[in-house]
Amino acid sequence: MHEYKELRVGEGPDSRRGAVRRSRATLTLYAAFGCLGYLLNGLGVVLPELRGELGLSRAEVALYPSAFALGLLAVGVAGERLAGALGRRALPTALATLGGGALLLTSGAGRVLCGVGALLLGVGGAGLVQLVPAGLRVEHDRRAAAAIGEANAVASAASVLAPLLVGAALRAGLGWRAGYLVLPLTAAAALIVWLTRARVAQRPTAARSRSVDHAQPAPRAFLGRWLDVLLVVAAEFCLVFWSADFLHSERGVTPGTAATGATLFLLGMATGRAAAVPVTRRVPAPSRLLAGAAGLATAGFALLWAVDRPLVAAAGLLLAGLGVALLYPVALAEALAAWPDAERAAARCALASGLAIGAAPLLLGALADTIGLRGAFLLTPLLLLAVLARCTMRLSTVGSARS
DSSP: OOOOOOOOTTOSTTTTTTOOOOOHHHHHHHHHHHHHHHHHHTHHHHHHHHHHHHTOOHHHHTHHHHHHHHHHHHHHHHHHHHHHHHGGGHHHHHHHHHHHHHHHHTTOSOHHHHHHHHHHHHHHHHHHHHHHHHHHHHHHGGGHHHHHHHHHHHHHHHHHHHHHHHHHHHHTTSOHHHHHHHHHHHHHHHHHHHHHHHTOOOOTTHHHHTTSOTTSOOOHHHHHHHHHHHHHHHHHHHHHHHHHHHHHHHHOOOHHHHHHHHHHHHHHHHHHHHTHHHHHHHSOOHHHHHHHHHHHHHHHHHHHHHOOOHHHHHHHHHHHHHHHTTHHHHHHHHHHHTOSOHHHHHHHHHHHHHHHHHHHHHHHHHHHHHHOHHHHTTHHHHHHHHHHHHHHHHHHHHHHHHO
């Protein structure tokens, strides 16, 4: 049976240099994650526009992230088999499905077709959620947390552009679709062409997975880390999808200013994830790092929620983004390290992401229609505090064992 021990994130063959080897395969995976980051995190800005066009309630518009999550769930259940069947075509196929889903979602062709687009966006995004971390886990071994953090930093940096470009397109009279679609779809198309011609989109885990017993159930340690992934993704996307609406409805700013203000959360995440390598080297114990990040995110949320001043609320979003930044990369790296079958572990983590993205924003939207967005938004710190409590218990157990 595989015995799991909490990894110290700085360990491994590259730990002395503290470097992540940015090979061509690594940069390819980073670029693919950038396309996903832009389109996924940009949803929080364009959903209010889509809600106005289609005449939807908050609960109804939250069904689009839920449709996206259904795609994650499907890949989480069958992703490793699908990746095996597609082989080197898996990454280009995921990118093409992601772009096609974004086009259909924003087409304005009706609620059902937009929902189908969100589903396809989720399928393509889930493919990237599975392929990119699994590839980085195999390529970088115990430096995977830093590499996954850098990949998420690229995604976060790309996502920062989404509200900025959507706002700029609206001010220029081009419409929100131009700001949301042009850049990521152009990048995805160029990446697909390059992958096809260069023939580098190999399954990165295939060679090493031959020696793994695929019939072996998930270790108990993986299940606990899987729950961590579920909680941190739920907290992150409650903020991604609802912070712009909160700034507009609760802080009284205009929709354009709210979109720009929501960028601060994404900017905080991008900044935090860009610092993934030095931070993980400085705080190598994952549970300690997760606890500190969850505490910082909770403090940022408190400023956003409690202080009725737009500038303070915006500062709270920035602080929350800095805290949330490392939650997913570290929780995901720990989950992947807890199960030697990297492809199955990544697929199950995609399942956790799907459940989180599908349930948490939808629940928050439904609560907002009932009790108001201000009260419903408290779901976010409850999730963060659950992460903090789990980490505290884990650290307490480790301390007791040492004594």
